[in-house]
Amino acid sequence: MPATKPRVRFPEQAAAGEIIEIKALITHVMETGNRKDAEGQPIPRNIIHTFTAHYDGDLIFTAELGSGISANPFLSFFFRVPGPGELWVSWKDDEGGETVERYPLNVV
Amino acid sequence: MNARSILTPPKPARDRLVDRREVLAGAGVLAFVISGARGARAETGAGRAAVIADPPPLVPTAQFQDAFQKIVGSGTPIEGRLVLELPEDAENGNIVPYKISAESPMTEADHIQRIHLLSTQNPQASVATFHLTTLSGKAAVSGRMRLAKTQEVVAVAVTSDNALLVARQVVAVGIGGCGVD
Structure with a gap:
């Protein structure tokens, strides 16, 4: 099952130099690879293994995730806003899926 | 390798577990006791009370x-x-x-x-x-x-x-x- 419904929250406006919290949530099964199906066959692992956040091409934050992260992974992290720009967030899973979202920031 | 020595100095780890013993006992979650505790229980014959009084370390994988x-x-x-x-x-x-x-x-x-x-x-x-x-x-x-x-x-x-x-x-x-x- 691919990742769906990415939701990213951050303040509606921020001043240059301000540190803001960014919260990112996505719907994903985060199948651990530890479980077996009804026939006793192992269910292959399918997790979001990498989350990244960039701002105008510069890396802010990376999370390498393992199967010990809950389904529908939620992450909160911080960002010192350098000025006007665009936030890019990306989730990559074991099935090769990548979800990318872009958000302009309202910098006052 | 001594599992406790790399993870936790013995004293603080024990303090934490001792602090929590009533909670753990009350919640009935003593089932997680590891082999060391089972050994101690068998030897002393004091049963549950002995285990509660001296909880074992949680040995890391x-x-x-x-x-x-x-x-x-x-x-x-x-x-x-x-x-x-x-x-x-x-x-x-x-x-x-x-x-x-x-x-x-x-x-x-x-x-x-x-x-x-x-x-x-x-x-x-x-x-x-x-x-x-x-x-x-x-x-x-x-x-x-x-x-x-x-x-x-x-x-x-x-x-x-x-x-x-x-x-x-x-x-x-x-x-x-x-x-x-």
Whole structure:
């Protein structure tokens, strides 16, 4: 099952130099690879293994995730806003899926 | 290798567990006692009371010990500067909120490079690795993790001058996560 419904929250406006919290949530099964199906066959692992956040091409934050992260992974992290720009967030899973979202920031 | 020596100095670990013994006994979660305790119980014949009076350490998995050793190498992790927040009791091991933070100016000269989140009892010891940058502004990250059973969770941070910061928290788990029985 691919990742769906990415939701990213951050303040509606921020001043240059301000540190803001960014919260990112996505719907994903985060199948651990530890479980077996009804026939006793192992269910292959399918997790979001990498989350990244960039701002105008510069890396802010990376999370390498393992199967010990809950389904529908939620992450909160911080960002010192350098000025006007665009936030890019990306989730990559074991099935090769990548979800990318872009958000302009309202910098006052 | 002595499992306790790399993970936790014996005294603090024991203090933490002793502090929690009434809670643990009350919750009826003593089922997690490990082989050392079973041995002690058999020898003394004192049963449950003896176990409660002197709770055993939670022996970390070999995978945890390997992962921890790889991160720490020959360095000595510093206690106290890294803060790991988790509930002491997690009813549902599938969704356990965690928060990891450290005081840091997050400048080029002085910042937290990365933070490792490790489980001592899950099937996979490495839960997450967070890479921070000077754009992070603040060394804090939070999310939700799975815990297969009652255990100690360990966070290790690496600073820009390669100092190691460590924090630990024992979490009593009701229903285990991770999709294992």
